[in-house]
Amino acid sequence: xxxxxxxxxxxxxxxxxxxxxxxxxxxxxxxxxxxxxxxxxxxxxxxxxxxxxxxxxxxxxxxxxxxxxxxxxxxxxxxxxxxxxxxxxxxxxxxxxxxxxxxxxxxxxxxxxxxxxxxxxxxxxxxxxxxxxxxxxxxxxxxxxxxxxxxxxxxxxxxxxxxxxxxxxxxxxxxxxxxxxxxxxxxxxxxxxxxxxxxxxxxxxxxxxxxxxxxxxxxxxxxxxxxxxxxxxxxxxxxxxxxxxxxxxxxxxxxxxxxxxxxxxxxxxxxxxxxxxxxxxxxxxxxxxxxxxxxxxxxxxxxxxxxxxxxxxxxxxxxxxx
Numbered sequence: 001x002x003x004x005x006x007x008x009x010x011x012x013x014x015x016x017x018x019x020x021x022x023x024x025x026x027x028x029x030x031x032x033x034x035x036x037x038x039x040x041x042x043x044x045x046x047x048x049x050x051x052x053x054x055x056x057x058x059x060x061x062x063x064x065x066x067x068x069x070x071x072x073x074x075x076x077x078x079x080x081x082x083x084x085x086x087x088x089x090x091x092x093x094x095x096x097x098x099x100x101x102x103x104x105x106x107x108x109x110x111x112x113x114x115x116x117x118x119x120x121x122x123x124x125x126x127x128x129x130x131x132x133x134x135x136x137x138x139x140x141x142x143x144x145x146x147x148x149x150x151x152x153x154x155x156x157x158x159x160x161x162x163x164x165x166x167x168x169x170x171x172x173x174x175x176x177x178x179x180x181x182x183x184x185x186x187x188x189x190x191x192x193x194x195x196x197x198x199x200x201x202x203x204x205x206x207x208x209x210x211x212x213x214x215x216x217x218x219x220x221x222x223x224x225x226x227x228x229x230x231x232x233x234x235x236x237x238x239x240x241x242x243x244x245x246x247x248x249x250x251x252x253x254x255x256x257x258x259x260x261x262x263x264x265x266x267x268x269x270x271x272x273x274x275x276x277x278x279x280x281x282x283x284x285x286x287x288x289x290x291x292x293x294x295x296x297x298x299x300x301x302x303x304x305x306x307x308x309x310x311x312x313x314x315x316x317x318x319x320x321x322x
Contacts, residue, residue, distance in 0.1 A: 024262035037076025039185030043204035048092035098310035103160030119271035122289025126224020140240035
């Protein structure tokens, strides 16, 4: 009897594996919704749309990008957590999602437990530090001197996102006290900077680089460890503030946690293939991102490490959960 039960159990496992493989083979069988928790025209939105368009071509189904903004991307993430885990509702998020466990007291889901990382689109080495051109500063050193004598407002897409953290860590390192003005999305922060409602912001490149090149915003530094490819003459912030650098951001696709591993692996392979398409590669590289080739399992471990690191950054910046 024991041997019979073992045989039945083995058959059940094999049947489950076969069913999952068959499901992945026929996936996707209808249009896929990609939810982006940030505003249209933001850095994450631009990358999500570029990759999703190519995925639609490669997989033979339409990929529709839907923006669900608010609460540092958590509203969009919650919609995916609650969706059927069949791979037809996906999340595209920036690394801002890693801070949510430490910022929101009453968040109703766990980013590590309830989401399945699929693939990282690219890794960004740092952010651009931008000021309104009317501000009488052209370097980071001049900015710090100005901020020590004058009231300075900075904007970010909400409390606890990585751009907020970067500014607060800059405050600590530079010995200044810039005041935070939170907005709903990065595009709103850029608009506020253009209008002069705030004086400075840290931002990923896609939503702001054209404005810098047109002279409507002034870039005074890059927070990464190496020059920004599209602005090679832009000094590193660390040149004026030794020891200051940020890991920057990344973009990642997620599925609901109970999605079939076979579907997650298929999507991982599809994203890696999409990133090699010239049109997608151009968007990713112009934005300053380096394409990433991790497997789904490696992506999951990378995400876990990033969530842990985000907790350390939140504590270092002294930001309290709300």
